[in-house]
Amino acid sequence: MTTTVLPTYEDAVLRYEPVIGLETHVELGTRTKMFCGCRTEFGAEPNTQVCPVCLGLPGSLPVANRAGIEATIRIGLALNCEIATWCRMARKNYFYPDMPKNFQTSQYDEPLCVDGYVDVELDGETYRIGIERVHLEEDTGKTLHVGGSTGRIHGATESLVDYNRAGIPLVEIVTKPVPGLGAKGPEVARAYVTELRDIVRSLGVSDVRMEQGSLRCDVNTSLNKPGEEWGTRSETKNVNSLRSVERAVRSEIIRQAGVLDSGGRVVQETRHFQEDTGGTRSGRSKETATDYRYFPEPDLVPIAPDPAWVATLKAALPERPSVRRARLREQWDLSATDMESVVNAGAVELIEETIAAGASPAGARKWWMGELARRANETGVELSAIGATPAQVAQLQALVDAGKLNDKLARAVLEGVVDGEGDPSAVMAARGLGVVSDTGALTAAVDEAIAANPDIAAKVRDGKVAAAGALVGAVMKTTRGQADAKTVRELILERLGAH
């Protein structure tokens, strides 16, 4: 293809309407695989969590994992879907070495859940994203190309396959095409995946970590001129973070606008998102796509969820994350922006638990969004894995409220907690931190400071009360910051008769 001049994003969305669709895969956190009893732990030695069934050895047969079906139904219910009363798994036939049977057990025209929606909030607007279907399938293994410089098959001397992931239950969530988003398209796409992630996480059925691949996203994008029919879509894979979802849609809008501007035709194809450039690269063309020859899986019996059971599952769904967020925002008295940063920092549960452990909303938020968030950012760990628990943070705040720690000391104590030195009280004791409240010792320090700074003391005696600050500083220095500045100030003024 010849190089086309790319329009700016603003220009592209001025002239073209994007239609966006998302296919999201969620790897379920079931203890065992979908069709056998193998474990599903992430990061195990290659090919150690395998058996005749997930290796597809001749003669082996699948048996469905009830937990996987239940989790899929709960996801469907949380996305306002209808649940099938009878459906079947299907075989998707194609040859690929990371697929042990050369067919994937999936669902085709009889998905477990259909026709739902998710409401997504963005900048005070609500966007309703239609859900086409939610279905259950098995994951494939992973192919590793070694010997080359790129890790891709090209130039590799050997290809190795790890089947640990093969057979782990995977839920595919497909949206209906979403038109009419205009320039907001990329952000809404990101907000949708974020909302979906939060919903799935609230159900406790997956850890939904994009960086570990337990949440994977394919983005479909097409452009059309206003009033015209929808254009040909591209499917972008390898979109591995929330940020990438937004970037991928944005770059596809720009790329396709460039193609259309130059009189070209958008090709229906699979493209791969490039994390480094933020663009997409052409993959295999769907026009010569494989015929998957779907047919009902004869080795499995149909799935017929009892409506009474489904009703029980529905009744037991947790509060929707968006509803919960609105409730908490009100309870915590936060602005929409402040709440959004709490959500983005992954601090909602942490703050909630800290409050439950006795802290005030403001106190709890202050530590998690301040000191701890900064520390998490610096060390590159998730806030929830920082090493301080909500109970510890609540204790810290209680010590501050009781006047036993000042702000500066509290930060030092928190550092000790994060470094694994124990609870705040233990860190205080071990590091010798804590406000000096013994007035005798404090008075001595004050007298010492007055004696060492006669000029300043004279000024204060003469009524220049503001000069007392220097004396306070001196006292704080000798007490290594362990005094309450307000108390020190009062003591100084009292000793110098400046009241």
Add this chain to the structure above:
Amino acid sequence: MSELTRMTAAQVAGVIASGEVSAVEVAAAHLDRIEAVDRRVHAFLHVDREGALRAARDVDDRKVTGPLAGVPVAVKDVVTTRGVPTTAGSRILEGWKPPYDATIVSRLRAAGMVMLGKTNMDEFAMGSSTEYSAYGPTKNPWDLGRIPGGSGGGSAAALAAYEAPLAIGTDTGGSIRQPGAVTGTVGAKPTYGGTSRYGLIAFSSSLDTPGPCARTVEDAALLHAVIAGHDPCDSTSIPQPVPDVVGAARLGATGDLTGVKLGLVKEFAGDGSEPGVAAAFRESLEALVKLGAEVVEVSCPHFEYALPAYYLIAPSECSSNLARFDGVRYGLRVGDDGARSLEEVMSLTREQGFGPEVKRRIILGTYALSSGYYDAYYGQAQKVRTLITRDFQAAFKKADVLVSPTTPFVAFPFGSRTSDPYQMYLADLFTIPTNLYGGPAVSVPCGLSEGLPVGFQVMAPTMADDRMYRVAAALESAVGTFAPPEL
């Protein structure tokens, strides 16, 4: 030949249980017989002498008891056996040793049975003569110039040649019953889901059914009872108690069928059965009437579509089931020279690893499932299947069992039907409807035509396997058993 190899399985179990002979002596007698005749018969692809003797010693040492403890059994090579080569009669699995036992094999072992080895078969159970085995055909002990039936010709011939008293077969369209018919042995296809498929290398998942092969009806029932019953490893396995097949066989052997209604399928009459086959069938029917049975005519109008429906469903499923044989993980790998692409290696492996009939069916099935053709072929065939099931259900309202010849013709000479696949497919004309329905059916020897055995088929409703054993045993009591000439 040792007397031990002439005995029925029930008799062998009896002499072992009474301490008259040891399980090791029984195993050795059969291994010797295999040694003596199998070069000519070629019933076995692999004889596990060491494993058999070890298992027999174990029975003797631990005094394992049970109706078939110590009795030797041959297993069709499509069933996985831990550490023992399992090829499914195909080049593509040459040398593969499964790391696990099929459920039915575990049950044989748990019952103290002694596995002699693996029997020959048409590749991946596709065929009616064993001529499609990648390792050469099995000969019919009645006439070494003729086929032993298929796909389970090895298991049936091993029985007829007195190499084993019992064998395991698998029946997708008649692969237990048709070999039974042409070798003068008993072959029973249980209700689909009555015996576990776990460890049975799949040909057509919705049709494959493992079952017993024996020289007498009682022996078949005894083996049936050992292998049948719910298996949590097979989702399609039926969680219900196994019908009392042994009791039914013994009841039938008393020769009283008073009040039993035999349904004669109208559409099977005038069907192209050989005259000798038709005659033997008619005489057997008369014999059953003498035992008190009543013959009623039933109509199964959709049976005429069974063969075409079968040849869409079975190849479709097989095209998917056999996709895993690609040289990547196990078995044959061809052309992996470091220069060829993965796709080329897969392609060469399958080109050289599969024989002509398997390729024919993979191509048929791939076509039938392809987008745009699915509804016209696979979808339509499934509808026919439903109609055939309804035919059976309606017929069983009028009759307790349905009866027919097992196969239209006696054992045919090698090479006489390989040039025209359709002529080969006709061998399963009477057996296939049952597979599409899922019910049980048994073939029992009923006479000879020009010196070759003829089989009589009894079909019963699903999970009424006991009924077919009763009728088959009654027929056996009336007509006797049939032994081939000395080899």
